[in-house]
Every structure is written in structure tokens, then in C-alpha cells.
Amino acid sequence: xxxxxxxxRSAGVLLHISSLPGGDLGKDAFRFVDFLAASGxxxxxxxxxxxxxxxxxxxxxxxxxxxNPAFISLDRxxxxxxxxxxQSQGCRIxxxxxxxxxxxxxxxxxxxxxxxxxxxxxxxDFSLYLLLREQRHHQGWFDWPKQLKNRAPxxxxxxxxxxxxxxxxxxxxxxxxxxxWAALKTYxxxxxxxxxxxxxxxVAYDSADVWAKPHLFKLDENMHMTxxxxxxxxxxxxxxxxxxxxxxxxDVMAKDDYAWWVARLHTQAELFDLxxxxxxxxxxxxxxxxxHEETAxxxxxxxAPGDALLASIYRHLPHIHLVAEDLGVITPEVDALRxxxxxxxxxxxxxxxxxDESNPYLPxxxxxxxxxxxxxxxxxxTLGWYxxxxxxxxxHLHRYLGSTTPDMPKALIDLVMYxxxxxxxxxxxxxxxxxxxxxxxxxxxxxxxxxxRFEWSQLTWQHQQALKEVVEASERSVHG
Numbered sequence: 300x301x302x303x304x305x306x307x308r309s310a311g312v313l314l315h316i317s318s319l320p321g322g323d324l325g326k327d328a329f330r331f332v333d334f335l336a337a338s339g340x341x342x343x344x345x346x347x348x349x350x351x352x353x354x355x356x357x358x359x360x361x362x363x364x365x366x367n368p369a370f371i372s373l374d375r376x377x378x379x380x381x382x383x384x385x386q387s388q389g390c391r392i393x394x395x396x397x398x399x400x401x402x403x404x405x406x407x408x409x410x411x412x413x414x415x416x417x418x419x420x421x422x423x424d425f426s427l428y429l430l431l432r433e434q435r436h437h438q439g440w441f442d443w444p445k446q447l448k449n450r451a452p453x454x455x456x457x458x459x460x461x462x463x464x465x466x467x468x469x470x471x472x473x474x475x476x477x478x479x480w481a482a483l484k485t486y487x488x489x490x491x492x493x494x495x496x497x498x499x500x501x502v503a504y505d506s507a508d509v510w511a512k513p514h515l516f517k518l519d520e521n522m523h524m525t526x527x528x529x530x531x532x533x534x535x536x537x538x539x540x541x542x543x544x545x546x547x548x549x550d551v552m553a554k555d556d557y558a559w560w561v562a563r564l565h566t567q568a569e570l571f572d573l574x575x576x577x578x579x580x581x582x583x584x585x586x587x588x589x590x591h592e593e594t595a596x597x598x599x600x601x602x603a604p605g606d607a608l609l610a611s612i613y614r615h616l617p618h619i620h621l622v623a624e625d626l627g628v629i630t631p632e633v634d635a636l637r638x639x640x641x642x643x644x645x646x647x648x649x650x651x652x653x654x655d656e657s658n659p660y661l662p663x664x665x666x667x668x669x670x671x672x673x674x675x676x677x678x679x680x681t682l683g684w685y686x687x688x689x690x691x692x693x694x695h696l697h698r699y700l701g702s703t704t705p706d707m708p709k710a711l712i713d714l715v716m717y718x719x720x721x722x723x724x725x726x727x728x729x730x731x732x733x734x735x736x737x738x739x740x741x742x743x744x745x746x747x748x749x750x751x752r753f754e755w756s757q758l759t760w761q762h763q764q765a766l767k768e769v770v771e772a773s774e775r776s777v778h779g
Contacts, residue, residue: 622644
């Protein structure tokens with residue numbers, strides 16, 4: 300069994316699957332594990348790996364359970380004899396259909412049937428939802444005809460019987476994703492590398508989850524949202540962020556001991572060794588914006604039952620390892636909730652400079668139970684940040700480092716690695732020393748996000764050696 304990185308001082312790299320050179324779970328993913336292990340790095344953090352909408356945001360997905368089919372490696376299917384090389388180079392959808400046809404005559408099909416049984420609590424609804432969504436040209440479920448929108452039992456049963464092959468195909472694609480992910484996780488764990496996942500606290504309105512269980516969300520009698528999620532004005536945006544997700548009916552969820560949440564985290568715990576809960580503060584109180592409001596300014600805080608929820612999660616999943624994304628407006632109540640369950644919080648060093656000496660992100664204020672970053676997927680790269688930072692930020696940073704010509708991003712990587720936080724994580728862009736052109740996401744914008752991908756040619760021996768040296772020197776090496 301892999302030792303939990305919650306028990307040891309360790310280092311990680313943040314890189315989404317889509318940012319691998321091949322963008323999938325094929326050979327590049329395994330090669331990346333080898334790179335991490337050779338550098339003494341024991342944690343690979345990704346963004347959510349669920350199936351996104353057309354904007355490709357991993358934080359707005361069609362299911363809280365289903366994996367992203369774009370991550371399935373067609374080369375692996377060729378190796379398994381499920382498709383030919385020619386099929387792997389053609390239409391992706393056709394290749395996945397061919398794999399399903401071939402699998403029906405192989406022992407693998409027994410594994411597929413078992414997978415469907417194990418995951419039926421979400422897979423059946425998801426496959427029907429995706430079938431209907433494809434039939435209706437990706438129209439949101441809330442705009443479907445009334446019998447489909449409201450899930451009339453006889454209508455759904457008839458659809459299931461009429462479209463057995465298409466539903467099986469959708470489920471088989473999920474089987475392929477989960478199988479390939481399991482192979483990667485087994486390999487990573489064998490190299491003493493743990494996989495660190497991420498879940499958005501809220502789910503998308505247009506998702507299988509809300510369509511299948513609308514009573515768990517704040518919707519009116521026409522299935523329209525009454526309030527939507529977001530955050531108030533903050534560092535990232537003067538008008539706040541209006542995410543547009545539905546809010547939970549916590550009182551209804553409490554009646555079955557938060558079974559929906561437990562099931563969601565059970566799936567994630569199958570995929571990951573650690574799981575970050577994005578916007579953790581929303582488990583204590585969340586910003587509710589009236590659905591008709593165009594910005595987040597008119598919202599208000601609504602209390603959430605985080606204590607009861609976490610108690611239920613740990614009762615049902617006692618070995619789960621959660622990390623709290625506790626950035627933004629954090630109150631004493633949110634801190635108390637996190638500390639009651641000993642959840643590690645997050646510290647971002649790009650937020651540490653430009654204020655006074657009491658800034659909680661300064662390295663001397665970071666405690667052991669923290670995951671420390673130069674920046675995350677929502678920040679600019681550290682080199683880009685440094686080149687564009689305001690004068691007071693630069694002046695503070697230079698004074699702190701004792702240099703007016705620091706080697707960036709190395710200087711900030713060193714601060715992260717030598718910090719007290721038990722886990723230090725560096726985005727791959729910073730490992731490679733890349734500029735703003737390689738930024739992953741700019742919050743509040745909807746263009747040119749989630750596209751960045753690195754090339755192996757960018758990863759020089761010097762980059763690898765520099766990472767290995769600082770990981771070892773800061774006593775974070777998996778082999779130390």
C-alpha cells in the first residue's frame with residue numbers, strides 16, 4: 300500500500316490530462332509518471348476529469364461521475380486488439396464504436412458488465428441523459444419536452460428498450476475511461492506517485508445529476524433555478540463571479556444522510572488518492588445569487604451544513620483524503636470547519652506579496668497542514684505574474700528575497716518547497732519556466748482557456764535536474 304502523502308513531507312506537480320503532449324491516458328501519461336518519480340515527486344495533481352460541456356471547462360461537467368471520453372487513449376485500444384491502427388487514425392466516435400463491437404466477442408465484455416453493475420447508481424441515469432442530449436443536438440435537459448424533462452417513467456422505459464445498443468455504447472465508453480484510469484493509477488502508485496483529484500463543489504445545471512435528482516437542487520416547479528452559485532467581488536473580479544450552477548437543497552439531502560454526496564466522493568475515491576474540494580467555504584456558507592441577476596453583486600450568503608455533511612462522508616468513507624480549497628473570503632466559521640476535520644488548506648505564494656507582514660500566504664505564516672503552491676490553474680504562470688505584477692508587489696517580493704534580480708520562477712518554487720506545508724505543488728508551467736502565453740485559465744473569461752499543452756522538447760535535462768535538486772534539498776523526495 301502506498302504511504303499517504305498526508306503523513307510525509309512531499310512534493311507534487313499540477314498538470315491536467317489535457318495538457319499532456321498527447322492529451323490522453325496513453326503513453327505520455329505513463330511517461331509523465333516516470334518523470335515525476337525520477338524527480339522525487341510523489342503527487343500528480345489534475346483538474347476535474349469529468350465530461351465537460353462544449354467550452355471544455357472541467358468545472359462545468361455533464362456528470363459528477365462520468366469521465367471525459369476525450370481522455371481515452373486510442374493507441375491503448377489498438378494494443379488491446381479492440382481497434383486497428385487505421386481506425387485509431389480516423390473518426391474518434393467511430394473508433395470507440397468499433398471497440399465496443401469487438402469487445403462483445405472477448406472476455407473483456409464480462410468486465411464491462413461487472414463495471415455497469417458496480418456503477419449503476421449513476422451510470423444508468425447518465426447514459427440515458429447523454430442519449431437524449433445527443434438526440435436533441437446538445438439541448439439542455441430543462442428545455443426538453445415535458446415528459447422527458449420531468450422523467451415520465453413509461454416514456455423513459457420505452458426509450459431504454461428502443462435504444463439498447465446506443466445506451467450500451469455510452470456505458471462502454473465510460474468503462475474504457477475507468478479501465479484506462481485504473482491502469483494509470485496502478486502504475487503511478489507502483490512508482491510511489493499518488494493521484495490528486497479535484498471536484499467542483501457545485502455541479503452544472505445541464506448535467507445528468509440535476510436531471511436525475513432535481514429535488515436535491517433549488518429549482519421551481521418548471522425546473523428553473525431560483526438562485527445560482529458564484530462568489531462576491533474579490534481579487535479576481537470587481538463584480539464577483541456568477542457561475543450559474545444550481546444550489547443544493549441541503550434539508551432534502553440531510554434526509555438520507557447526504558447519500559448523493561457520499562456516492563459522488565465514492566467514485567472520486569476510486570480514481571484518486573487525494574481529492575481537493577473546490578470552493579470548500581461553500582460547505583459552511585455559499586453565495587446565492589437570484590437567478591435573474593446578471594452579476595454576482597446582488598447575492599447573499601446562505602448557510603450550509605458542512606459539519607453534518609463531512610461527518611457523513613467520513614462515516615461512509617473513513618479512509619478518504621480530502622483537501623480544502625479555502626481561498627477567497629474565509630471566515631472563522633470556515634476555518635473552524637476545516638480544522639475540526641483536520642483538512643489541509645491551500646496557500647498560494649502569488650498572493651503573499653504587496654500587503655503587510657500579517658499576510659497569511661507569506662511562508663512564515665504557513666502551517667504544516669497546508670498544500671502550498673506558487674500558483675494554481677486560475678493564476679497566471681509565476682513568470683507571467685512576476686512580469687506583470689504591480690510595483691508594490693515587486694518591491695515587497697524583492698525585499699523579501701533580498702534581491703532585485705531574482706531568478707523567476709525558481710525563487711518562488713524554492714519558497715514553496717522550503718515552506719512548512721506538508722505538500723508543495725508547482726504547476727508544470729512553472730517547472731518549465733513558461734510565460735503568460737501558457738496560462739491555463741483566466742477566471743471570469745470564456746475564451747482561450749483550458750487549451751495549454753506542453754511538449755516533451757520543452758522539458759530539458761536542466762528543468763528535470765533543477766526540480767529534483769530542490770525536491771531533495773527541501774527533504775520532500777519520495778526516495779529521501
